[in-house]
Amino acid sequence: MARKQGSHAGITGPKVRDVALRLFARYGYAAVSMRQIAREVGVQAGALYLYTPDKQTLLFDLMRGHLDELLSAWAEADKGGPPAARLEAFARFHMRYHLDRPDTIFIAYMELRNLEPDNFAEVERLRDLYEASLIDILDAGRAEGVFQVPDTRLAAKAAISMLNGVTTWFREGGRLGQGEVESIYWDMLRKSVSG
Amino acid sequence: MARKQGSHAGITGPKVRDVALRLFARYGYAAVSMRQIAREVGVQAGALYLYTPDKQTLLFDLMRGHLDELLSAWAEADKGGPPAARLEAFARFHMRYHLDRPDTIFIAYMELRNLEPDNFAEVERLRDLYEASLIDILDAGRAEGVFQVPDTRLAAKAAISMLNGVTTWFREGGRLGQGEVESIYWDMLRKSVSG
DNA sequence: GCTTGATCTGAACGCGCGTTCAGTTACTGT
């Protein structure tokens, strides 16, 4: 039997990506089988190949899609203004965006080594693009004298590492709310780049 | 044929762990097969089971061994003194220790999800122990008024995230030397917990 | 020189892997 009712292409396609995202995040790309994905989608394994040419592309599409969205979301959120304000906006945007998409972010940082070289290069390019927007802010602030950092590229890496750290432990309903955590982290970041 | 010459137990055992460490770090636990490990060690797959009961235990032993060493290394490196000095010692120790063992650290942070529940709990316990030593320093500094942090547990997590970040990009022979990077990171950390 | 035990091989076990494809079903357009 096939296709129990109605057209499914518009449903099954996204569902495949959703399920793959969740399973890859939980168990890791290498540990998840196509049959396992198919089972949770509710189809046989063969049907997955109507929506992706292979498993590797499935992973790559998830990563590139994430980075595309991240870049355009920040482009929209960036209101300009003085560097200090832009940095705060960046920090809060980054934490909020990441906390809202834990699975996506987990994959983006953990499954890099499972990308084939070409795919890895493209993902890295997009990541550098995002990092560059933070470096821009730090450069602008240093030029104005409001930030004191010996090396903005290094500071950008340190800042992103710190902000990313939130995603590894924060859980809704814990000791502190998301807003409090955001403020505390922002405060630490602010001081770290100031005199 | 078996055992070409001399006794090998003292050689093969550590070699298995070394190879497993390197391969797990490069390709991920799930993506590395026992046959692949055996090939690089120079034995047949069956021989590995003289040195580990199974693949999972091999991973767990690497992790627990790492954390045991980390804890005792810090216990030895911690010279006490005023909180600011202890924090600097911690930061520099942490970066140096991690940069010296990139493969070990990579596994310790990436393969947690591949640990069975009991093993995970033990690893988490040891990690919390290490984090607690940083929290102690921050608490002491706050009590003396030299650190201004609203939440020492949060600050400890933020600090460790930031310091860990170094390991994801630093390569010997790059734009900056290890000493410079250490100093810049320490400076950012120092400011982030100060008024 | 013989036995003992440590060390390792080589083959095998059942199983699941990613992927392909001929065939089947259910809907759509005419």
Next chain:
DNA sequence: ACAGTAACTGAACGCGCGTTCAGATCAAGC
């Protein structure tokens, strides 16, 4: 009513997986 096509099944392909184990080999102790 019928053809066409989108969506999917179910079986199969060759292959590698983790693990076990009987047997081979060599070093050491008596």
